[in-house]
Amino acid sequence: MTEPIIEAEGLAKRFGKVQALAGLDLVAPGGQVSAVLGPNGAGKTTFIRAVATLIRPDSGRLRVAGIDVARRPEQVRRVIGLAGQHAAVEPTMTGRENLRMVARLCGQSRRQADVNTAAVFAQLGLTDVADRAVKTYSGGLRRRIDLGASLVGAPRLLLLDEPTTGLDPRSRNQLWEAIRDLVAHGTDVVLTTQYLDEADQLANQVAIIDHGRVIAHGTPAELKALVGLDMIEVRARRAANLPALAQALAPLGSDQPRTDAATNRVSVPVATGQSAITAAVQALGGLQIDVDDIALRRPTLDEVFLTLTGAPAPPDTGHEPAPAAAHARA
């Protein structure tokens, strides 16, 4: 199971004026969950669609399970299952009818389709709702049926584009469980997400993508270590004191302190955690500022992204591709 399930090299794709993919290189190893993490407009959906043979890259090479996507897309379609951002099921049909339809379109006979449909329902715990019309389903159920539809053809590679966007926490967890279960039973999963905790919780490998390029990749732990460092985090009683705190802490850090007005916090990355705490307390000592909390912790992926791109993630425009914006690279 060491053969990579996806090999992308130099993928480029332009839509009108927007360069959605700008030389994307990625290798997703088999046998695990790989996550492509990035804000909206980064190129995640474009990448997934290229892998799912829905769009052709302008240049670059792309192989899925060793099959060249440009030369043999129809073979790629035989081994993938796609659950896109919209739940692509027919609302007037029941869950069972929907899955049977997909199974038939994968080339299964009627009998096979029935058997596999029932198996997928059992696997996802959806047997109770299988014979209700999909339009009666809640959002979470609809996503799970969508996942079921992508599974009924027994794909080797499951492609999930932002699988839990818009779901309540309980549905999210259920979906995560289902995904972990699939991986345990031999399906490779590549998912895109804008949720850092999702990549952290689910993925063995994470590729961070921004403006159509992978800017960092590794395990979640490696990526956190990439930023290098622990963080000293100070929470002030009053927001007005934040600038003074930041100024006091700045000399300790290996990078600029960051201020979060919403949570009254200043964070600064530091080289050696233990002595940094002492130094921080000393730095704050003479300030006469009320501090609610001071802590030493490892960075989150959020901070990883900020460090790597040198800018906060762009706001959600709801569409991809988003206009390219100039920004400083770390």
Next chain:
Amino acid sequence: MTAVPIRAGADPDVRLGAPGAGMVATATTVAARTLRKYMRSPQLLVTSIVAGAIFIVLFRYIFGGAITFGAIPYVDFLIPGMVLTSVLITGTGTAVGVAEDRDQGFFDRLRSLPAPRIALLAGRALGDIIIVAWATAVTAAMGFLVGFRLDGTIAEALLAYALCLVCGFAFLWMFICIGLVSANAQAAQGTSMVIYPIIFVSSAYVPVHTLPGWMQPIAEYQPVTIMCNAVRSLALGDPALAGLGHTTTYWVILSLIWSAAIMTVLTPLAVALYRRSS
């Protein structure tokens, strides 16, 4: 905890992946979805029956004896044209449905499956034409109930009906293309209105020679005119009654040639657009 789950590689036959569906299975499966969707949408069912009923009432009781056209009442001239054009007009629904399927990600799923593209689209057209066939048959039944009678033989009437469906199927590919290139469902609705000038500048409602001079060359040779002439000749039993030269066979064959030509151009275009749609 759960039953034996789906797993790739467990079944030697699926080790290389799903086998992929054939043309017929694909088209019928996709058509089945369109049919189910229609049959389970009560408002669609009711609307088409009501529209058919209005049609009947209009022609039986309102236009009824108003005008004669040569040897036949105008109504007899008009109805074959109306049936054909109403078949064509339902294509606007197809354009909208195609745009919606694309916008809602349904096409993404279909296109990621190992099923032939052309069959995925043909299935859409097939489902739609079956619905049209049903709606037209219901309208015809209502017509007979209120007293319409055939001028030609039953065989010719059935052929006329079948020809309407064949021509409708050919034009569906135009509507599919419109749906695929439109930015959204509303744009698709708007663009597909192009069918209206096409049917008005034709022999659907009036003989071509009564149209304004500059329209006549266009009207004379465009496919809807040819098709209307064919359907009319079959329905009336004799092209001369419709003021047409040539034989019925001539018009029917010409219509079939036009249908084939339309599909030859538009079907590959639709497939190409489908492949590219994103």
